[in-house]
Amino acid sequence: MPDIVNIIVNILTSGLPCCLLALGIFLTYRILDFADLTAEGSFLIGASITAAIIYNGGNPFLATILGCLGGAICGFITGCLNRYLKIPKLLSGIITMTATASLAMLIMGLATKEDSVFASQIPLTISPTSTQQTIYTVFWNWDLTNPIITSIVMLVVVAIVVVGIYFFFGTEYGMAIRTTGLNENMARSQGINTTVASIVGVTISNALIGLGGALYVQQTWTVSTISATGYLVIGLASILIGEAIFGKRSFKNWIISVCLGSITYFVIITLAVKFGFPTELKSLLYAILITIALCLPMIKKGIIELWFKCKSRRNKNA
Amino acid sequence: MLKLTNVVKSFNSTGKPEDKITVLNGLNLTINDGEFVTIIGQNGSGKSTTMNLITGVMFPDSGSIELNGGDITKEKEHARARYFGRVFQDPMMGTVAEMSVLENMEIAIRRGKFHSPIKWGFRKEHKELFIEALKEFDLGLENRLSAKAGTLSGGQRQALTLLMATMPQLPSHKSIRKDYVKFSYGDKQKAMEEVEGAYKLLKDEFIAKKSEIKADNSISKKEKKELIRKAFNEFDTEFRKYDVTKPLLLLDEHTAALDPKTAKRVLTLTNKIVREKGFTTLMVTHNMKDAIAYGDRLIMFAGGEIVLDVKGEEKKNLKIEDLLNQFEKVN
Numbered sequence: 001m002p003d004i005v006n007i008i009v010n011i012l013t014s015g016l017p018c019c020l021l022a023l024g025i026f027l028t029y030r031i032l033d034f035a036d037l038t039a040e041g042s043f044l045i046g047a048s049i050t051a052a053i054i055y056n057g058g059n060p061f062l063a064t065i066l067g068c069l070g071g072a073i074c075g076f077i078t079g080c081l082n083r084y085l086k087i088p089k090l091l092s093g094i095i096t097m098t099a100t101a102s103l104a105m106l107i108m109g110l111a112t113k114e115d116s117v118f119a120s121q122i123p124l125t126i127s128p129t130s131t132q133q134t135i136y137t138v139f140w141n142w143d144l145t146n147p148i149i150t151s152i153v154m155l156v157v158v159a160i161v162v163v164g165i166y167f168f169f170g171t172e173y174g175m176a177i178r179t180t181g182l183n184e185n186m187a188r189s190q191g192i193n194t195t196v197a198s199i200v201g202v203t204i205s206n207a208l209i210g211l212g213g214a215l216y217v218q219q220t221w222t223v224s225t226i227s228a229t230g231y232l233v234i235g236l237a238s239i240l241i242g243e244a245i246f247g248k249r250s251f252k253n254w255i256i257s258v259c260l261g262s263i264t265y266f267v268i269i270t271l272a273v274k275f276g277f278p279t280e281l282k283s284l285l286y287a288i289l290i291t292i293a294l295c296l297p298m299i300k301k302g303i304i305e306l307w308f309k310c311k312s313r314r315n316k317n318a
Numbered sequence: 319m320l321k322l323t324n325v326v327k328s329f330n331s332t333g334k335p336e337d338k339i340t341v342l343n344g345l346n347l348t349i350n351d352g353e354f355v356t357i358i359g360q361n362g363s364g365k366s367t368t369m370n371l372i373t374g375v376m377f378p379d380s381g382s383i384e385l386n387g388g389d390i391t392k393e394k395e396h397a398r399a400r401y402f403g404r405v406f407q408d409p410m411m412g413t414v415a416e417m418s419v420l421e422n423m424e425i426a427i428r429r430g431k432f433h434s435p436i437k438w439g440f441r442k443e444h445k446e447l448f449i450e451a452l453k454e455f456d457l458g459l460e461n462r463l464s465a466k467a468g469t470l471s472g473g474q475r476q477a478l479t480l481l482m483a484t485m486p487q488l489p490s491h492k493s494i495r496k497d498y499v500k501f502s503y504g505d506k507q508k509a510m511e512e513v514e515g516a517y518k519l520l521k522d523e524f525i526a527k528k529s530e531i532k533a534d535n536s537i538s539k540k541e542k543k544e545l546i547r548k549a550f551n552e553f554d555t556e557f558r559k560y561d562v563t564k565p566l567l568l569l570d571e572h573t574a575a576l577d578p579k580t581a582k583r584v585l586t587l588t589n590k591i592v593r594e595k596g597f598t599t600l601m602v603t604h605n606m607k608d609a610i611a612y613g614d615r616l617i618m619f620a621g622g623e624i625v626l627d628v629k630g631e632e633k634k635n636l637k638i639e640d641l642l643n644q645f646e647k648v649n
Contacts, residue, residue, distance in 0.1 A: 191399030191430030
């Protein structure tokens with residue numbers, strides 16, 4: 001039995017930070033219709049800021065909040081590039097993402113106080129001790145890092161975020177942001193300042209991704225400039241899987257689907273590895289998964305049609 | 319009153335002077351309060367550009383646009399949205415397909431107002447208002463408030479957009495005061511003193527009433543609340559008399575994408591709403607019959623200028639042949 005508990009905890013600890021990432025990408029990609037490539041950048045910035053502060057013995061909660069804020073600033077920059085400098089959405093995301101790779105290195109280098117601030121080509125590693133505490137260890141003895149506590153803390157954070165998003169996007173301004181993403185011309189004709197609404201939306205989205213990065217780094221204890229690579233794809237896959245399996249009937253249903261989608265994603269990955277899929281070929285597995293997720297609505301429709309065909313044939317025979 | 323003075327608008331896609339296309343060349347147009355104006359003209363004659371200039375989708379090269387004496391030439395589209403109710407040619411454009419009828423109407427009732435990031439977007443009192451309005455429109459939508467707008471037919475969507483455009487606007491007291499000053503013809507300082515004075519008087523009256531109710535011990539708390547609300551409503555309606563911004567209704571070929579029968583229904587509905595509520599209306603149409611049948615003033619655009627402007631009796635006696643002749647003459 002402990003084996004199963006172990007697997008579940010493992011899935012939760014790697015899946016829950018990605019829930020936040022997926023929610024962030026969902027907000028831009030689905031709600032704002034903004035293909036935002038900043039995601040990986042703000043994830044990395046969130047992770048490196050948090051790691052840097054914890055490495056120097058800072059308050060883990062402050063570190064998490066600042067990580068979140070770092071992500072928000074990345075999003076804000078992307079939004080401004082797109083809205084004020086009229087750079088296409090995709091490109092403004094790429095610009096910010098490119099900049100964050102260097103910025104993260106700088107932050108990590110400053111944190112370790114090496115002779116050269118760029119010494120951190122090597123990953124920045126924190127190791128929970130009495131001076132370096134993470135938000136998972138402050139509730140527990142630092143020398144006893146308990147994965148169950150970790151997953152509970154993560155679950156609480158994700159739950160707060162989900163409830164927060166649900167309520168924010170039900171408020172007057174949240175509604176205005178949603179309108180901006182869905183029909184910008186109409187939003188403007190209804191007196192919504194779409195420039196501001198769009199920037200606010202991207203900022204919130206990237207704040208969530210930064211928070212995801214902060215949670216991630218406190219669990220893995222290590223961050224390097226390449227550790228965020230591939231997370232954009234994971235987030236997208238989570239959204240697609242969640243929508244295909246759990247539906248998107250209403251806004252509430254939709255955000256919960258996205259969270260469950262990212263958990264499902266890690267369930268599939270973990271099971272695949274468990275049943276002997278070589279870990280070296282993980283990227284191949286990601287690609288296959290996304291393809292299947294994209295086809296799922298079609299497959300679903302096909303199955304339903306097939307079922308009705310069989311049913312009508314049976315009725316005819318009877 | 320909407321007044322366009324010497325409006326010039328040209329487009330230049332390449333930057334070379336020889337590619338410059340002047341669409342409007344010194345347009346002058348005055349539309350009085352309560353007028354229902356139909357606008358006809360060929361494609362490229364400048365009628366859509368005029369609409370876009372009025373609503374702020376684009377800005378004129380020179381000239382000015384005035385609304386009730388206030389200059390709105392340089393105001394951004396979202397900033398002046400509250401003065402205009404708009405229905406577009408494309409039924410998809412006026413509503414958000416992925417949102418429910420209720421959500422769409424909630425957005426419309428807050429047109430041009432501050433969107434609070436804390437207040438919940440759905441209001442019970444709004445819902446009642448919407449159901450009543452939908453019943454009046456007779457679309458069979460009053461029981462389908464949670465249906466996505468995308469699932470409605472084109473005619474229904476257009477009617478819904480029309481309803482959203484003509485929704486009663488309840489601007490805040492602050493914006494009423496601001497607009498009163500902005501849209502006063504004469505002395506701005508005097509207007510400000512006038513409206514602030516009136517506001518203060520009414521507010522003091524309300525506060526006095528409120529404290530009187532609060533001090534009265536003979537009534538229960540619930541009744542007190544009710545009385546205070548009543549007093550506030552009185553104060554509110556009294557002050558709303560200072561609201562000078564009566565929204566204009568701008569219809570940009572709003573029946574062009576509909577089948578003849580539905581188009582007829584939507585047009586009848588439009589006419590009814592405009593007449594009942596007294597909206598100042600600009601209706602662009604390609605159908606000359608409609609242009610003659612509806613409205614009390616007809617304007618024909620050609621080459622960025624107004625070539626025909628008839629109203630009253632003269633318009634009633636207008637025939638399609640006359641318009642066709644006019645078209646021929648212009649070309």
